[in-house]
Amino acid sequence: MEVNLQNAMDHGLNKEEFNKICDLLKRTPNLTELGIFSAMWNEHCSYKSSKVHLKKLNTKGKKVIQGPGENAGIIDIEDDDAIVFKIESHNHPSFIEPYQGAATGVGGIMRDVFTMGARPIANLNSIHFGSTQNPKTKNLLRGVVKGIGGYGNCMGIPTIAGQTNFDESYNGNILVNAMTLGLVNKNKIFYSKAVGVNKPVIYVGSKTGRDGIHGASMASAVFDDKIEEKKPTVQVGDPFTEKLLLEACLELMAGKSIISIQDMGAAGLTSSSIEMASKGNLGIELNLNKVPCREEKMTPYEIMLSESQERMLIILENGKEEEAKKIFDKWNLDFAVIGKTTDTKKIELFFDKIRVAQIPINILAENAPIYDRKFKKTKLPQKIKFNKDDLKNFKITEVLKKILSSPNISSKEWIWEQYDQTVMGDTVEKPGSDSGIVRIHGSSKAVATSVDSSAIYCYAHPLTGGKQVVCENWRNLISCGSKPIAITNCLNFGNPEKEENMGEFVECVEGINEASKFLDYPVVSGNVSFYNETKDKGIKPTPTIGGVGLVTDYKKIITMDLKNINNLILVVGKTEGHIEQSIFARNILNEKKGPPPEINLFNEKNNGETILKLINEKLIKSTHDVSLGGIITAVSKMAIKGEKGFKLIKPKVLTSKFHYYFGEDQGRYIIEIEPNNLSKVQKILKENSVHYDEIGIVTKNEVILDKEPILHIDDLTKSNKTWLIDYMSK
Amino acid sequence: MKSSVIIFPGSNCDRDMDVALKKFGFINQMVWHNDIDLPKSDLIVLPGGFSYGDYLRCGSIAGKSRIISSVIDFAKSGGMVMGVCNGFQILTETGLLSGVLQQNINLNFICKNVFIKINNNKNKYFENIKKNILELHIAHNEGNYFCSQDELKSIEDNDQIAATYCDQNGKINEENNPNGAIKNIAGIFNEKKNVLGMMPHPERMIDKYLSGEDGSIFFTNLLNNLK
Numbered sequence: 001m002e003v004n005l006q007n008a009m010d011h012g013l014n015k016e017e018f019n020k021i022c023d024l025l026k027r028t029p030n031l032t033e034l035g036i037f038s039a040m041w042n043e044h045c046s047y048k049s050s051k052v053h054l055k056k057l058n059t060k061g062k063k064v065i066q067g068p069g070e071n072a073g074i075i076d077i078e079d080d081d082a083i084v085f086k087i088e089s090h091n092h093p094s095f096i097e098p099y100q101g102a103a104t105g106v107g108g109i110m111r112d113v114f115t116m117g118a119r120p121i122a123n124l125n126s127i128h129f130g131s132t133q134n135p136k137t138k139n140l141l142r143g144v145v146k147g148i149g150g151y152g153n154c155m156g157i158p159t160i161a162g163q164t165n166f167d168e169s170y171n172g173n174i175l176v177n178a179m180t181l182g183l184v185n186k187n188k189i190f191y192s193k194a195v196g197v198n199k200p201v202i203y204v205g206s207k208t209g210r211d212g213i214h215g216a217s218m219a220s221a222v223f224d225d226k227i228e229e230k231k232p233t234v235q236v237g238d239p240f241t242e243k244l245l246l247e248a249c250l251e252l253m254a255g256k257s258i259i260s261i262q263d264m265g266a267a268g269l270t271s272s273s274i275e276m277a278s279k280g281n282l283g284i285e286l287n288l289n290k291v292p293c294r295e296e297k298m299t300p301y302e303i304m305l306s307e308s309q310e311r312m313l314i315i316l317e318n319g320k321e322e323e324a325k326k327i328f329d330k331w332n333l334d335f336a337v338i339g340k341t342t343d344t345k346k347i348e349l350f351f352d353k354i355r356v357a358q359i360p361i362n363i364l365a366e367n368a369p370i371y372d373r374k375f376k377k378t379k380l381p382q383k384i385k386f387n388k389d390d391l392k393n394f395k396i397t398e399v400l401k402k403i404l405s406s407p408n409i410s411s412k413e414w415i416w417e418q419y420d421q422t423v424m425g426d427t428v429e430k431p432g433s434d435s436g437i438v439r440i441h442g443s444s445k446a447v448a449t450s451v452d453s454s455a456i457y458c459y460a461h462p463l464t465g466g467k468q469v470v471c472e473n474w475r476n477l478i479s480c481g482s483k484p485i486a487i488t489n490c491l492n493f494g495n496p497e498k499e500e501n502m503g504e505f506v507e508c509v510e511g512i513n514e515a516s517k518f519l520d521y522p523v524v525s526g527n528v529s530f531y532n533e534t535k536d537k538g539i540k541p542t543p544t545i546g547g548v549g550l551v552t553d554y555k556k557i558i559t560m561d562l563k564n565i566n567n568l569i570l571v572v573g574k575t576e577g578h579i580e581q582s583i584f585a586r587n588i589l590n591e592k593k594g595p596p597p598e599i600n601l602f603n604e605k606n607n608g609e610t611i612l613k614l615i616n617e618k619l620i621k622s623t624h625d626v627s628l629g630g631i632i633t634a635v636s637k638m639a640i641k642g643e644k645g646f647k648l649i650k651p652k653v654l655t656s657k658f659h660y661y662f663g664e665d666q667g668r669y670i671i672e673i674e675p676n677n678l679s680k681v682q683k684i685l686k687e688n689s690v691h692y693d694e695i696g697i698v699t700k701n702e703v704i705l706d707k708e709p710i711l712h713i714d715d716l717t718k719s720n721k722t723w724l725i726d727y728m729s730k
Numbered sequence: 731m732k733s734s735v736i737i738f739p740g741s742n743c744d745r746d747m748d749v750a751l752k753k754f755g756f757i758n759q760m761v762w763h764n765d766i767d768l769p770k771s772d773l774i775v776l777p778g779g780f781s782y783g784d785y786l787r788c789g790s791i792a793g794k795s796r797i798i799s800s801v802i803d804f805a806k807s808g809g810m811v812m813g814v815c816n817g818f819q820i821l822t823e824t825g826l827l828s829g830v831l832q833q834n835i836n837l838n839f840i841c842k843n844v845f846i847k848i849n850n851n852k853n854k855y856f857e858n859i860k861k862n863i864l865e866l867h868i869a870h871n872e873g874n875y876f877c878s879q880d881e882l883k884s885i886e887d888n889d890q891i892a893a894t895y896c897d898q899n900g901k902i903n904e905e906n907n908p909n910g911a912i913k914n915i916a917g918i919f920n921e922k923k924n925v926l927g928m929m930p931h932p933e934r935m936i937d938k939y940l941s942g943e944d945g946s947i948f949f950t951n952l953l954n955n956l957k
Binding site for chain 1: 742
């Protein structure tokens with residue numbers, strides 16, 4: 001059946017794109033071919049709006065083994081060990097069907113990692129929901145958390161870090177970003193590039209069903225009122241099968257029969273087969289009657305577009321089929337030879353002995369449309385003058401309690417407790433710390449990892465926000481004593497066809513790039529999610545950064561909990577009292593205007609490296625970076641975790657106590673040191689020209705702030721730990 | 731001492747258990763669910779995980795698996811069989827242990843550290859153990875132990891309650907019951923005390939720099955008792 005423009009538009013392609021297809025093919029495509037084009041040319045798979053800008057990213061570094069362009073990025077962590085990692089979004093499906101959407105997001109990112117030969121060792125996630133007043137928020141949160149836990153727990157991979165945010169801009173589009181780290185021997189990495197003609201193409205894993213058809217196209221469009229109708233585009237996850245697939249693949253990978261391997265993720269069999277052939281500059285021929293199907297009478301169109309989960313495509317060495325099949329039989333998984341590589345440089349599909357599709361691969365891959373879309377830059381907002389009289393009525397302790405119990409600062413224990421954090425027996429730091437840390441099994445090394453985003457800052461000024469989120473991530477890794485190596489990014493934005501949204505994207509990427517270069521913190525993998533928009537309302541720009549750092553000895557990490565009474569508390573880094581866009585300004589003063597805190601990359605790097613020096617000299621007892629809520633929130637969190645109190649005295653600086661305690665200036669850390677080490681610490685800080693303030697001491701359990709009434713630390717703990725539990729039980 | 735850990739498809743604490751057993755001196759072997767014969771062992775362990783996906787009642791398919799009849803024979807002849815988490819669920823499905831493990835009372839998966847009090851140390855698992863209250867880790871969705879009043883009377887009369895959830899001082903109350911288990915039960919024995927099922931994971935507490943070391947106390951003691 002030949003198709004027309006209307007069919008193409010129903011597939012999310014526009015008129016120019018349809019004409020381009022007809023020109024390139026020199027004929028009109030049939031329905032199966034149109035489906036293949038729509039799967040390859042949608043935003044989610046083709047990166048057509050983002051490619052121009054992503055190309056500029058800093059992706060190289062001494063430790064980088066594999067940068068963007070493969071299933072995941074890879075970094076060297078010495079002794080032949082390498083870490084494979086990536087973050088990916090599953091936003092659209094999670095809003096439509098939170099449990100399955102989130103679960104298959106986790107399943108998908110783990111497959112990206114083990115398809116490269118790595119055993120997953122840690123999961124992280126960054127999840128964003130609408131306002132807590134929005135009636136949908138609670139169910140979405142519950143469903144997403146259960147979905148993430150349901151998949152990761154069953155796979156037996158610990159979830160060791162994450163972040164949860166609430167903001168009204170996510171009312172109609174939640175964000176679910178899942179990240180996985182895997183461990184691989186750097187000499188045994190598997191890639192997706194096909195090599196050699198007439199090699200058998202093998203399908204393994206679950207059977208193909210009718211779920212998830214058009215999933216990638218759905219994720220490349222905005223939402224409207226008819227969102228319920230999109231449920232069939234959401235995939236259904238089966239973590240048990242994925243666990244078997246993981247073990248079977250790793251068993252096969254231990255031998256030498258695999259030429260290349262690719263998981264079937266977005267756009268299923270279509271994108272996996274085309275990608276493998278395209279990278280190898282080959283053709284591929286598939287007999288769709290051989291594809292194991294779950295349902296009867298599936299058409300070639302459905303088979304090619306299904307996004308059923310837990311499937312892999314493998315190209316084997318000739319003659320290795322029996323050996324490989326034995327492994328998949330043992331794990332009770334489907335195994336079928338469905339085609340072969342060819343020298344035609346075309347994808348050719350056969351069904352019932354008829355050729356049902358034939359497309360030159362370069363048309364689908366290299367000739368995919370690329371758009372350099374128009375964009376609008378955001379001006380740096382004016383500073384805001386806060387009236388001193390307005391501040392008079394506030395008490396620091398009262399504001400502090402409010403901030404500690406606010407949705408974005410409150411403890412997320414209710415969430416983490418639903419994730420298995422310790423399976424595999426290598427978890428050193430669990431969620432709720434600056435970074436999650438897992439030991440490299442059987443060694444003294446460990447990797448620290450953290451995932452961060454700052455949509456508020458990015459919305460106020462995308463360029464600064466982009467820089468900030470990379471710096472904050474870097475700081476989180478530094479705080480535990482690890483050396484940051486590289487990042488992965490998940491770029492969640494609104495509609496790229498709107499100049500404002502596109503501008504936010506372009507400038508955030510620019511900011512990320514600038515910080516990444518300065519800190520020598522390259523981007524090795526990532527994903528873009530556009531069209532996070534419902535009925536014309538887009539989300540705040542939300543680039544999420546996942547970083548990985550190396551710990552040389554897991555016994556020497558630094559944690560954030562305050563350790564001993566009478567130890568000194570210092571703020572490292574300069575406090576100017578930047579209050580605009582802070583939690584204090586937004587939540588307490590209800591002032592949402594103004595610029596985000598400035599990023600000084602030189603200070604950022606210098607302060608961080610100096611903290612690492614202090615840690616290496618064993619001078620630091622605990623440390624925590626200063627972020628949302630400023631100095632006092634940071635110290636409170638350290639005290640809550642350490643079950644200690646603290647006494648703070650504001651240094652004689654020009655700013656008011658509110659600016660000093662709640663300001664969100666960047667590049668700062670709180671450190672706890674022993675009194676007899678003060679001069680040594682001062683010496684190192686001065687030698688490195690790092691500004692610091694001595695602000696207080698650790699107490700048994702009293703919280704003493706200048707002249708304010710004394711609190712017990714349990715008051716703060718209660719404020720911090722009960723909000724989410726209460727919210728979810730109402 | 732020789733131990734064997736059974737791997738079911740979907741087991742995911744099998745490696746952790748293998749690491750722990752070896753760390754404390756067991757010569758351990760992994761056994762595939764489709765095997766028929768067990769290797770000669772002083773201890774058989776059913777590890778945690780989601781055997782066969784646990785899409786039916788947890789542990790029910792594993793309770794009918796090929797290897798399990800050998801495990802049952804081994805237990806009936808007095809052999810030591812320990813099930814942790816999913817292993818505990820499987821043991822109740824085989825009938826070697828009474829009762830069932832229902833979904834946690836809050837309907838959520840729970841992963842956290844808990845304290846358990848050892849209730850009976852006149853057996854090879856806990857005899858001579860140097861601490862009576864252990865801090866261990868739980869990670870399960872179905873750990874809410876339940877049995878009939880008759881069964882409860884019988885396991886109480888026969889001293890079959892192995893351990894109960896408590897606070898760090900050994901106080902047993904509702905507040906320290908993480909999952910709603912009847913009588914705060916965290917683990918039980920069979921009548922002869924050679925079969926032990928428990929929800930907490932001792933194999934996850936074997937390094938003081940990680941979660942803690944109370945699991946080390948358990949394994950060291952177990953090995954000594956079996957010698």
